[in-house]
Amino acid sequence: MFRIVKKQKLNETVIRMEIEAPYVARKAEAGQFVILRADERGERIPLTIAGYDRERGTIEIVFQTVGAATLCLGAREEGESIPDLAGPLGMPTALDGLKKVAVVGGGVGCAIALPVARKLGRLGAEVVSIVGFRSRPLVILEEEFRACSDRFFLTTDDGSYGERGNVCAPLGRLLQEETFDEVIAIGPLVMMKFVAAATEPYGVKTVASMNPIMIDGTGMCGCCRLSVGGETKFACVDGPDFDAHLIDFDEAIRRSRIYSEFERRKREEHCNLLR
Amino acid sequence: MPMQPPEARCRNFTEVALGYSREQAVSEAERCLHCNARPCTGGCPVGVAIPDFIALVAEEKFEEAYEVITRASLLPAVCGRVCPQENQCEKFCVRGKKGEPVGIGRLERFVADLHAQNGAPQAVPPAKNGRRVAVVGSGPAGLACAGELARSGYDVTVFEALHVAGGVLVYGIPGFRLPKEIVAREVARLEALGVRIVTNAVIGKTFTVADLKAEGFEAVFLGTGAGLPNFMGIEGENAKGVFSANEYLTRVNLMKAYETDSETPVFRAKRVAVVGGGNVAMDAARTARRLGAEVTVVYRRSREELPARKEETEHAEEEGVVFRMLTSPKAVLTDGEGNAVGLRCVETELGAPDASGRRRPVERADSEFTLDADCVIMALGTSPNPLLKRSTEGLATGKRGEILTDEKGQTSLPGVFAGGDAVTGSATVILAMGAGKRAAASIDEYLKTR
Numbered sequence A: 001m002f003r004i005v006k007k008q009k010l011n012e013t014v015i016r017m018e019i020e021a022p023y024v025a026r027k028a029e030a031g032q033f034v035i036l037r038a039d040e041r042g043e044r045i046p047l048t049i050a051g052y053d054r055e056r057g058t059i060e061i062v063f064q065t066v067g068a069a070t071l072c073l074g075a076r077e078e079g080e081s082i083p084d085l086a087g088p089l090g091m092p093t094a095l096d097g098l099k100k101v102a103v104v105g106g107g108v109g110c111a112i113a114l115p116v117a118r119k120l121g122r123l124g125a126e127v128v129s130i131v132g133f134r135s136r137p138l139v140i141l142e143e144e145f146r147a148c149s150d151r152f153f154l155t156t157d158d159g160s161y162g163e164r165g166n167v168c169a170p171l172g173r174l175l176q177e178e179t180f181d182e183v184i185a186i187g188p189l190v191m192m193k194f195v196a197a198a199t200e201p202y203g204v205k206t207v208a209s210m211n212p213i214m215i216d217g218t219g220m221c222g223c224c225r226l227s228v229g230g231e232t233k234f235a236c237v238d239g240p241d242f243d244a245h246l247i248d249f250d251e252a253i254r255r256s257r258i259y260s261e262f263e264r265r266k267r268e269e270h271c272n273l274l275r
Numbered sequence B: 001m002p003m004q005p006p007e008a009r010c011r012n013f014t015e016v017a018l019g020y021s022r023e024q025a026v027s028e029a030e031r032c033l034h035c036n037a038r039p040c041t042g043g044c045p046v047g048v049a050i051p052d053f054i055a056l057v058a059e060e061k062f063e064e065a066y067e068v069i070t071r072a073s074l075l076p077a078v079c080g081r082v083c084p085q086e087n088q089c090e091k092f093c094v095r096g097k098k099g100e101p102v103g104i105g106r107l108e109r110f111v112a113d114l115h116a117q118n119g120a121p122q123a124v125p126p127a128k129n130g131r132r133v134a135v136v137g138s139g140p141a142g143l144a145c146a147g148e149l150a151r152s153g154y155d156v157t158v159f160e161a162l163h164v165a166g167g168v169l170v171y172g173i174p175g176f177r178l179p180k181e182i183v184a185r186e187v188a189r190l191e192a193l194g195v196r197i198v199t200n201a202v203i204g205k206t207f208t209v210a211d212l213k214a215e216g217f218e219a220v221f222l223g224t225g226a227g228l229p230n231f232m233g234i235e236g237e238n239a240k241g242v243f244s245a246n247e248y249l250t251r252v253n254l255m256k257a258y259e260t261d262s263e264t265p266v267f268r269a270k271r272v273a274v275v276g277g278g279n280v281a282m283d284a285a286r287t288a289r290r291l292g293a294e295v296t297v298v299y300r301r302s303r304e305e306l307p308a309r310k311e312e313t314e315h316a317e318e319e320g321v322v323f324r325m326l327t328s329p330k331a332v333l334t335d336g337e338g339n340a341v342g343l344r345c346v347e348t349e350l351g352a353p354d355a356s357g358r359r360r361p362v363e364r365a366d367s368e369f370t371l372d373a374d375c376v377i378m379a380l381g382t383s384p385n386p387l388l389k390r391s392t393e394g395l396a397t398g399k400r401g402e403i404l405t406d407e408k409g410q411t412s413l414p415g416v417f418a419g420g421d422a423v424t425g426s427a428t429v430i431l432a433m434g435a436g437k438r439a440a441a442s443i444d445e446y447l448k449t450r
Helices: A022-027 A068-074 A107-122 A142-148 A168-177 A189-202 A249-256 A260-274 B022-029 B050-058 B062-072 B076-082 B094-098 B104-117 B140-151 B180-192 B209-214 B245-253 B279-290 B310-318 B386-391 B429-448
Strands: A002-009 A014-020 A033-037 A045-053 A058-064 A084-089 A100-106 A126-133 A151-156 A182-186 A206-209 A225-228 A231-234 A241-243 B132-136 B155-159 B196-198 B219-222 B242-244 B271-275 B294-298 B322-324 B327-334 B340-353 B359-363 B369-372 B375-378 B416-418
Touching: A014 A045, A014 A068, A014 A107, A022 A045, A022 A058, A022 A084, A033 A058, A045 A068, A045 A084, A045 A107, A058 A068, A058 A107, A068 A260, A100 A107, A100 A168, A100 A189, A107 A126, A107 A142, A107 A182, A126 A142, A126 A168, A142 A151, A151 A168, A168 A189, A182 A189, A189 A206, A189 A249, A225 A241, A225 A249, B022 B050, B022 B104, B050 B062, B050 B104, B062 B076, B062 B104, B076 B104, B076 B180, B076 B429, B132 B140, B132 B209, B140 B155, B140 B180, B140 B219, B140 B429, B180 B196, B209 B219, B219 B429, B242 B245, B245 B279, B245 B375, B271 B279, B279 B294, B279 B310, B279 B375, B294 B327, B310 B322, B340 B375, B416 B429
Parallel strands: A100 A126, A100 A182, A126 A151, A182 A206, B132 B155, B132 B219, B155 B196, B219 B416, B242 B375, B271 B294, B271 B375, B294 B322
Antiparallel strands: A002 A014, A014 A058, A033 A045, A033 A084, A045 A058, A206 A241, A225 A231, B327 B340, B340 B359, B340 B369
């Protein structure tokens, strides 16, 4: 069993949890993920590791309560335990040797972009962070990002906070004026697709952190496959980070919606139960 | 053996074969000729003393029969159900030369089930010798290895990546062939022998093989299973509605997606095309049938070459699965939204034998046609998982990435042994068990000299 030692609401639908998992904490690196189940009948859900404390033996996850499984996880309180948590899975984000990086986060993806930005800072790289949200009430982790970034940009789609528009606007301006070793994009598929399109003309290496549907997370089921440069890759063992210029984002977006009807129904059932 | 009638069973997930009654078992056991040469025993990968246990069944000494079987096989209720007996013990049965061989598998199953029904007392764990062995993977190879070592007094810990133990026995083989309670029961029996099972532990990630050694495990057995599902590399293969058999079966078997209140979804298709001809293809086809689909199995060779067990193919046909032999897929057709709508196929004929000794399918000119399908399931075997290799320095692997071992099951690393599909590629439950059992003997030998 894995005990929830801390639970915090970052905004209306985004929750941060610190969970006791000493063996996972001992090995975890930025960019890796865990697969967990919130209860004995629950779905196996992949969540990227948002932080870890090797001494306390805990890892941190940040998730949005969008489907039945995350609603169920979000209903668990501090001191309670979840039955299953396996990891750290996937390959760590490769950051060694980078001198100047733009870290682009979108929505809840910012929670996963943050440890990447922090680690780059520790490695001595110049970090430019660009984070985007739909609207002001959804903004998360602003202070944390400011603290670990050399420069910081924030956008909202509706202009209610920061710059109006999406992350591609400040990113585009930066690309016109300076060069980066790498751009790392973590967020919704559509955002990562547009970031890839924005950086491509400049030939800047761009990495996207993919979060497809998974079951086992160890390569056995092939559910998380995606096309990268015309080859089929498994996000769980080969990724989750891939060269964003080679990813077939349209296919990934379609595949992410395979079970959307089921998920909608489950969410309604779950919400009715809570009512 | 009594079975659920096809029209009933193709709508449920409960076991197809119902098992012998006491009377049927005794009368079947009486058919054994007790030949001096005992050819059946030679056909068993784990060497069960078959005529001995059958004699005890004929005498209605069922518990004694159980003891004879479990001296050689730790998972009799599993083997009695999923072993390809027709290619092993029963193939050599003298009775089979004129008529039906003795139903050895069915008798094994009867004995194991009766033992469980009787709630017979659990075996007392043997005295431990204080030496620790780690077993990686809780599938048939790992369980067999763990059980053998535990019986020899070793302190065994099994590490499993998923949230339940059993490996392919729980995620791969459907409940209508092997009820999951039976797997749980066999696992519990190993635990009663003193085997410790740690779930959610991915070796190569949560712990490395080096970590296990550092933690005090004197030997390690790698039984990590077959690995990554193969795909064909044809157009449209990543469309919505195309799945590996592993994914489809895992959703249904491990995650119970067939239950109406399951939290895990499974694609509910109208017309399913299953590509492949092995046991996994049959499992996927029969599962899709139970989920209410019209199902066609597409196989590029002829019925003669079908690698699936004859019984599985027959069961599939009885349940209404249609077979299109001598047919090879060329592309998955999709609609504007990326949903699979059909499988473009070409007819084949058999040419000269290939490297595998089977006749190679050759495409026939102008024979393309389209099979309507909103779901395509690829059951094409697997390739080794790179996860262990990447994290284990010095672990020698073959061309395809399979773990290399000597005849004793020892890998290139001292004290690290391997067996089952991780070494051989996709094979059967009993072959994996045999490999696990042999590795246990090698580990015992290795540790005794240290």
